[in-house]
Each structure stands twice: as C-alpha cells, then as structure tokens.
Amino acid sequence: MASATSAAAERYVGPPPPDGGSDFDAQPVRSVDVPVESDGQPSGIAGAHSDSAAESTASVGAFVDAATAAVRDAFAAADAARLTAHEDSGAGWDAEAAVRIPLEQAVVRARVNATDGGVSGRTLHAGLFAHAAAHPDAAALIWEIAGGEERVLSYRQLAGEALAVAGALRAAGVEPGDAVAVQLPKGSEQIVATVGVLAAGAVYVPIGFDQPAARRAEIIRTGAVVAAVTAGAEVPQVRTLALSDARVYQEPLELPVFPDPESIAYVLFTSGSTGQPKGVEVPHRAAMNTIDDVNERFEIGSADRALALSALEFDLSVYDIFGLFSVGGAVVALDEGQRGEPARWLELARRHRISVLNCVPSLLDMLLTAAAGQRLDSLRMVILGGDWVDVALPGRLRQVAPDCRFAGLGGATETAIHSTICEVFDARVPVEWSAVPYGTPLRNVRCRVVGPAGHDCPDWVTGELWIGGEGVATGYRNDPDRTADRFVTHEGLRWYRTGDLARYLPDGTLEFLGRADHQVKIRGYRVELGEVESALRALPGVRYAIAAVIGSAAPKLTAVVVGVDGVTLNADALLAAAADLLPAYMIPTRIELLSELPFTPNGKPDRRAIVALLSAGEQVSAFVSPRTDLERALVDIVAAVLEREQVGVTDDFFALGGDSVLATAVVARVRDWLDSPNTVVADFFAARSVAGLARRLLDREQRTGTQGRLDAVARMYLEISSMTDDEVLAQH
Incomplete structure (x- = not known):
C-alpha cells in the first residue's frame, strides 16, 4: 500500500504546502489589484499575446518559492493594514481582506487572458447556406437506417429542406425572434428541424424526446415557445408542425433569414437549484466565437466528418452540428436507438471515416472500451468538455488513434459551449494531474478566479470562476433576477459567475475543482466533494470516483468508485490510501465499488442515481462481538x-x-x-x-x-x- 499511496500523492494536486519559514523580512513583494480590462491586461501592465495553444499545457510542477513568499506577503500586508485600521473597534477581524495579487502573478494572468482576436459576425446557419451555394453537392448530413443502409443529404438538399421548414413555420405565424421547440428523437430529423427554425430567423428550443410532461410544459411556458416541430404528436398550447409535412412544404422561404449576431440563436434549459429548469439564452455571436476558434485552432475543414453523439438539448451538440456546417464538413447523425450503443458508434466511425469527435469524457471512454485496442486511424481530433477529463484518456486514445490530437475544454452552457482549452500533446500527462485542467481561455474570452470579497485570488487559492468576453450568454429566459445575480459587469466587461470552484496555477493554467454547490457540511466541517473525488481519482487503479452525502439527520460522506479495466480494487484499501491524501474529516465513511457509473442522457455522472444507490446500500450490519x-x-x-x-x-x-x-x-x-x-x-x-x-x-x-x-x-x-x-x- 505504501507505494500505491506515494504514487497517488504525486498525482494529487493539493494546496501548496507552507514553506515553514518565518522570514517576513524578505525582499518586499510588488503587488497590484487585477482588474482585467477588455484587452486582457491589468491596468498599467503590458502583456504579451499567447503564441500557440501549446502554452495551455505548460507544466504544473513544483510550487515556486518566490510565489509562496509573494502570496504570504500579500496576505500579511493586507491583514496588517486591515487590523491596524480597526484596532480600536476590533472590527477588522470580521472584515473581508482586500488582498492584491503579486505583480508577477498579474503579469501571467494578463498574458493568458490576452486573447483578443477576430470576430466573424456570422450566424450559426450562415456557413451552411454559404456552402450550399458554393459546393451544393458536398455531403452535409449522413445517417443510416435499419439494415445499415446509408442516407445522405447534400448541402443543397439540406438547405432546401430547411427553407421548406422555415416556410411552414412562417405560414404558421412564426416571426423572426420567436421561440420554436424542437421535440424529435435524436437523429437526422432533429438537425433538419433545427436548421429550419434558424432559417426562419427564429430561436430553437430543444426539448428531450423523453422529457416528463410536467417539465416539458414548464420549458414551453418559461421559454415563451409559440410553436413546436415534432414527429407528429401535438404539443398542448402551441402550434404544432409535423416535420414530415414541414420538410416538403410547397412554399419554402426564398432566402434564409440572417438576424443580427446579437440575436438569440437557441435557448437550452438546464437544471435549476430551485427544481425548476432555467433557460439559457445564447446569441449567435457567442456560439460562433467558440466555433470559429475551435475550427481555426484545429484546422477543421470541409474534409472533416464528425460523429454527433451529444443530445440536442446539451450544448456540445451546437458544435457537433454547426461547427462542421460552418466549414463545409459532414455530420454523421445517430438515431435514438443508437445513443447507448458504443459498439455501433465504433462501426459508424470506421465506415464513415470520422475525423472529429466532440463529446463528454464518459462517451469517449465508452467508445475506447468498445474499440478494445482496434484502430481508428481516421480520427484526428478529439475535443472533450462538460465534465472532468480523466488523465488516462489521452493514453488510451493514443493506442486507438496514434495521430489524433487531444484537448480538454472547460466552460458552461452560459458561456457558449467551451471557454477554456488544455491540449495534451503526445499523451504526455504530468504526474501531478488528477484530471486534465481547464487550461487557458479561448479567443476573446477572459477568466477570473474570484474570492468572497470580489477580489482576484492569488495562485493556488480556490475561488469562483468568472468567465467574460464574447462567449457570454444574454441571460436566463424570462428570469431577470437570476440573470442579474449570475451575469455581472466588472471593469466594463460582462462576466458570468459560473458557480464553479477553480484556482490559477503559477503558469496561468486554470484548474477546475468542482461546483460551489457541491460543498457540504459534515460534522461541522465544510467539505468540497470535488476535492474528495480528485483525491480518490489519484489512487492507482481508479477510473471514476463520485462523492455524495447521504442522510439528513446524521449526514455521511460516501463515494462510489469504478476501477480501470483489469484492476481489482478493495474498498478498505482505498479508504486507507485516502487517509494519506485527505484530512480525516474528508475521508468517506464507505466506498461502494461499481462496474460502471450511471450517467444522465447528456453523458454526465448521474449524481441523483448515485445517491439513491448509496442510500439503498445503507444496511444495518449484524452485531459482531469482540473476539480478542x-x-x-x-x-x-x-x-x-x-x-x-x-x-x-x-x-x-x-x-x-x-x-x-x-x-x-x-x-x-x-x-x-x-x-x-x-x-x-x-x-x-x-x-x-x-x-x-x-x-x-x-x-x-x-x-x-x-x-x-x-x-x-x-x-x-x-x-x-x-x-x-x-x-x-x-x-x-
């Protein structure tokens, strides 16, 4: 166990240890506040633009002594000033410290946030119609029907069907800017309907085909939906169009509507903390900022084909569809019955020579497991987002697709798909990573890590991740209070307060540490579930780890763990090893070993199902008397x-x-x-x-x-x- 524990300790990136010194008479440290301007620079500091994406994978090695001293002195100076100002009243003990980060750190932050670049000004569907005019016969949408028979829509055909849908919507009274629900099974029809809604100048609102009726009704109400495109089923209280009729409508729009880039392109509904879904309004401008950067960065073009794994109501689907259409590539669509069949994905990837994969980590994991060492030589770019990225994935991918590039991206639905990037080159993963970090901002994106008082946190200090710039959404649909709370203006720039916990590392890399709302209180201690999960994932043989709290009267910290293939884990041994990585109060009371994690339809770990599983496993053990x-x-x-x-x-x-x-x-x-x-x-x-x-x-x-x-x-x-x-x- 000792060797396993020491290996885990090397992989686990915890807070930097104090240097134990007490020499506060060291050379004074220059420090500044860090208001990040719209050009990515802190006031009075000239930063350098990042020359390549490789900078996002700079080593996160040993913590530099000078940085430790800088943080220490910054806090010491702030505390001294605060307490001196309140020495009579004693109020300084309760006041928030306005800590200024050291100049050296400010320069690094300015450099990684110097992301200004071009803005295309295009709408999501502009590229598709441009390619329909320039290359009308190129394949745009590919799918297979029962028996493996291939179906293809060229750019001209897809544009024609989309304009027919747009004409049917216009005839039904839909005007530009109106919200239209797309309620169809996963597959090619979803994509035709979505492009048709945009061609009408309307806003598409995906509703999962299997959504409960009550949630569907709430989305329609909150989303101010006026019409719905379905497979034929009527949707109460809105005008309903059957796609089979709409796609052959005899009076198509002559030309697509291209609204202002600031207009809303889509509204995606995510889970709300109150139990009510919240609708995120994303403008064309924000989504295209992400798409343009990713396509240019990885040279995605007309020769590429992407396998559309993500559900339409999940924001990664926006890139699956419009990322490829914007450059003239082809989208290979899965149907509803293939969503949970990685062996089928593998067949499609081989047969259609898929070159680009954009999905959550769990879906890549499933695909690689199905491949079982077989090659996927056509695959040249994998983009992962939406969840923790396991450090084992780059190496596993390299065995299947040796020449494939690999990048982990971070972000939120409220910041248009992706906001940060960390490319892993040649499957080289630093030993201290417990997960692939968020990396550095994409083009025209800024990132801050903010403490409770609203100040930038020094390196290694955990705070809330704020994302600003061109990728920020408009707000929440018909929810001005929530919008005002989460979307804020600072130093003239609009920011989204993500609720994610993160910290900056000394090289400017952002590390994601979990959700602020995953903080729990156990026996009087505040515990961040993400930190527990990070430590467990660092243990040898662990593939996934999810921590959860069960019980209300006497809440207990528990966890589920999935091992890597071919490794037999022991729950007691894992608990013992965790004791070397976590303080005593953060060690789970029990670990449940699973063969697979339950996942949501979006491919993220299903935390509710995990809590239910752990709660069901709480059994009163038979009484055993002492034997020695x-x-x-x-x-x-x-x-x-x-x-x-x-x-x-x-x-x-x-x-x-x-x-x-x-x-x-x-x-x-x-x-x-x-x-x-x-x-x-x-x-x-x-x-x-x-x-x-x-x-x-x-x-x-x-x-x-x-x-x-x-x-x-x-x-x-x-x-x-x-x-x-x-x-x-x-x-x-």
Missing part, C-alpha cells in the same frame, strides 16, 4: 466515548453517532491506555470500526517486530478497568 483481548479493549473505549451500552466490532463508528471530536477522544485513549503512541486520528477514520482499527494496530505491530505486545497490554487494561478503585489501590 485487543478488540474487547477497543470496544470498551469506543463504547465509553459514545456513551453506548453495546458496540459491535464491525459497527461503523460514525454511523453510531461518532464525529471527528469523538474520534480524537478515542485515539487519545488508545494512545494512553493501550500504550500505542503511534496511533493517529487518520487511522480511525480509515478503519471506521473496532475491527478495522485492531487490524491496523496489529499490522503496525507486525512491521515493528513486537508481535503479542498489544494483546498483552489490552489484557492488562481489561483487568485494571474491571477493578474497583479499592482493588486498584490494593495493588500498590
């Missing part, structure tokens, strides 16, 4: 601390009402009363039970060659503890 003198002594100590009549050796200490304070009391008694000074609180957190703690103590005894000593001390303890005070005094 050591176990009897430990039961006596634990029962006394918990003030319980009965404690079984396999009972979980924390399930019985234990917490970190009581665990400390148990360990203190074990150290003193069982003469075991090397026992630490982390031992008990990893062990969870009397039996587990006994095993750890005996293992340590065996390693030191003092077998039998603990049992002898335990017998003496039991003998003395059973005596009355008079009997104890009589022994002296």
Whole structure:
C-alpha cells in the first residue's frame, strides 16, 4: 500500500504546502489589484499575446518559492493594514481582506487572458447556406437506417429542406425572434428541424424526446415557445408542425433569414437549484466565437466528418452540428436507438471515416472500451468538455488513434459551449494531474478566479470562476433576477459567475475543482466533494470516483468508485490510501465499488442515481462481538466515548453517532491506555470500526517486530478497568 499511496500523492494536486519559514523580512513583494480590462491586461501592465495553444499545457510542477513568499506577503500586508485600521473597534477581524495579487502573478494572468482576436459576425446557419451555394453537392448530413443502409443529404438538399421548414413555420405565424421547440428523437430529423427554425430567423428550443410532461410544459411556458416541430404528436398550447409535412412544404422561404449576431440563436434549459429548469439564452455571436476558434485552432475543414453523439438539448451538440456546417464538413447523425450503443458508434466511425469527435469524457471512454485496442486511424481530433477529463484518456486514445490530437475544454452552457482549452500533446500527462485542467481561455474570452470579497485570488487559492468576453450568454429566459445575480459587469466587461470552484496555477493554467454547490457540511466541517473525488481519482487503479452525502439527520460522506479495466480494487484499501491524501474529516465513511457509473442522457455522472444507490446500500450490519483481548479493549473505549451500552466490532463508528471530536477522544485513549503512541486520528477514520482499527494496530505491530505486545497490554487494561478503585489501590 505504501507505494500505491506515494504514487497517488504525486498525482494529487493539493494546496501548496507552507514553506515553514518565518522570514517576513524578505525582499518586499510588488503587488497590484487585477482588474482585467477588455484587452486582457491589468491596468498599467503590458502583456504579451499567447503564441500557440501549446502554452495551455505548460507544466504544473513544483510550487515556486518566490510565489509562496509573494502570496504570504500579500496576505500579511493586507491583514496588517486591515487590523491596524480597526484596532480600536476590533472590527477588522470580521472584515473581508482586500488582498492584491503579486505583480508577477498579474503579469501571467494578463498574458493568458490576452486573447483578443477576430470576430466573424456570422450566424450559426450562415456557413451552411454559404456552402450550399458554393459546393451544393458536398455531403452535409449522413445517417443510416435499419439494415445499415446509408442516407445522405447534400448541402443543397439540406438547405432546401430547411427553407421548406422555415416556410411552414412562417405560414404558421412564426416571426423572426420567436421561440420554436424542437421535440424529435435524436437523429437526422432533429438537425433538419433545427436548421429550419434558424432559417426562419427564429430561436430553437430543444426539448428531450423523453422529457416528463410536467417539465416539458414548464420549458414551453418559461421559454415563451409559440410553436413546436415534432414527429407528429401535438404539443398542448402551441402550434404544432409535423416535420414530415414541414420538410416538403410547397412554399419554402426564398432566402434564409440572417438576424443580427446579437440575436438569440437557441435557448437550452438546464437544471435549476430551485427544481425548476432555467433557460439559457445564447446569441449567435457567442456560439460562433467558440466555433470559429475551435475550427481555426484545429484546422477543421470541409474534409472533416464528425460523429454527433451529444443530445440536442446539451450544448456540445451546437458544435457537433454547426461547427462542421460552418466549414463545409459532414455530420454523421445517430438515431435514438443508437445513443447507448458504443459498439455501433465504433462501426459508424470506421465506415464513415470520422475525423472529429466532440463529446463528454464518459462517451469517449465508452467508445475506447468498445474499440478494445482496434484502430481508428481516421480520427484526428478529439475535443472533450462538460465534465472532468480523466488523465488516462489521452493514453488510451493514443493506442486507438496514434495521430489524433487531444484537448480538454472547460466552460458552461452560459458561456457558449467551451471557454477554456488544455491540449495534451503526445499523451504526455504530468504526474501531478488528477484530471486534465481547464487550461487557458479561448479567443476573446477572459477568466477570473474570484474570492468572497470580489477580489482576484492569488495562485493556488480556490475561488469562483468568472468567465467574460464574447462567449457570454444574454441571460436566463424570462428570469431577470437570476440573470442579474449570475451575469455581472466588472471593469466594463460582462462576466458570468459560473458557480464553479477553480484556482490559477503559477503558469496561468486554470484548474477546475468542482461546483460551489457541491460543498457540504459534515460534522461541522465544510467539505468540497470535488476535492474528495480528485483525491480518490489519484489512487492507482481508479477510473471514476463520485462523492455524495447521504442522510439528513446524521449526514455521511460516501463515494462510489469504478476501477480501470483489469484492476481489482478493495474498498478498505482505498479508504486507507485516502487517509494519506485527505484530512480525516474528508475521508468517506464507505466506498461502494461499481462496474460502471450511471450517467444522465447528456453523458454526465448521474449524481441523483448515485445517491439513491448509496442510500439503498445503507444496511444495518449484524452485531459482531469482540473476539480478542485487543478488540474487547477497543470496544470498551469506543463504547465509553459514545456513551453506548453495546458496540459491535464491525459497527461503523460514525454511523453510531461518532464525529471527528469523538474520534480524537478515542485515539487519545488508545494512545494512553493501550500504550500505542503511534496511533493517529487518520487511522480511525480509515478503519471506521473496532475491527478495522485492531487490524491496523496489529499490522503496525507486525512491521515493528513486537508481535503479542498489544494483546498483552489490552489484557492488562481489561483487568485494571474491571477493578474497583479499592482493588486498584490494593495493588500498590
């Protein structure tokens, strides 16, 4: 276990350790506030533009001593000024510190945020119609019907069908700027309908084909939807068009409508914290900013073909469709029945020589597992987003597609698909990464990491990720209060407050640390689930790890883990190894080993299903009496601390009402009363039970060659503890 733990410790990027020094008389550190201007520079500092995407993968190596001193001195100076200003009232202790980041860090931030570039000013569908005029017979949309028979729409045919749909919408009273729902099964028909809605100058609102009726009704109401394109089913309260009729409508629009780039292109509904879906309004300008950068950066062109894996209501689908149409490439569409069949994806990728894949990490993982070492030589670019990117994926991809480029992108629906990029070259993943980091901003995008007082956080310090620039959405549909809360203006630039936790590394790389709303309180401690997951993923053999809290009266931190193929994991061993990476209160009470994670339709881990699974697995174990003198002594100590009549050796200490304070009391008694000074609180957190703690103590005894000593001390303890005070005094 020691070697596994040390390897994990190398992979886990935790907060930088303090240097232990106390020399605050070092050379003064220059520091500045960092208002990031619209040109990406902090006030008074000239930054250099990034020369290549390679800068986004700069090494995140050892923390530089000078940076440590800089952060330390910045905080020290701010604290001194704050407390001096309030020394009479004492109010300084409660005031927010206006910490200024050091100049050296400000220069790096300015450099990575110097992203100004061209803006095409095009709408999402402009490229498709341009290519329909220039290359009308080129393949635009490819799919297969039952039996594997191929169907193809050329650019001319797709444009013609889209204009027919637009004409049908116009005849139904749809005007430019109106919202139109697209409620169709996944496949080529979805894409035809979506392009048709845009050609009418309208806004498309995807509604999952399998959405519950109540949620569908809420989306239509909040989205101010006036019409819907379906497979034939009527949608209550709106005008409904059957696509089969609309695509052959005899009075198509003569020309597509190309609205102002600031006009809304689509509204995607995501889960809201109140339980009500929230609709994100994304303008053409924002979506095209992302598409143009990705296409130019990776030289995506008319020869490329993309496999459209993502659901239409998930924002990665925007690039799947319009990223390729904007450059004259072809989209290979899956139908509804193929969504969960990676073996089928593999067939399609081979048969149609897919060159571009843009999806969430879990879908790539499924595809690579289905490939089982077979080659996909046509694949030349993989773009992952929407979730944590496992550090094993670049290496696994290289085995299947040796010449393929690999990039992890970060962002939010509210910032138009992707906002940051980290390209991994030649599958070289630094050992300290527990996940591929967010990297650096895309073109015309800015990123801040902001503390509670609204100031930029120094390197290594966790804060909320703010994303600004051309990719920022308009706001939330018919929700001005939520829009005002999440979309803010700072230093003349509009920003979206993501709710993601992140931190800057010294080279300007952004590291994603999880969601702020995934912070929970366990036994009085605030715990970030993302940090727990990051540590568990760093353990050898772990492929996925998801942490969750179950229970309300006595909430418990738990986790599920999926191992890499061919590796057998042991939950107890993982808990023991986690004790070397996490503070005691952040170690899960139990780990459940799964063969696969449950996923949402968008390919993200289904946290609700995981909580349900973990809750269902909470069973009261049968009572097991102590079997040895050591176990009897430990039961006596634990029962006394918990003030319980009965404690079984396999009972979980924390399930019985234990917490970190009581665990400390148990360990203190074990150290003193069982003469075991090397026992630490982390031992008990990893062990969870009397039996587990006994095993750890005996293992340590065996390693030191003092077998039998603990049992002898335990017998003496039991003998003395059973005596009355008079009997104890009589022994002296």
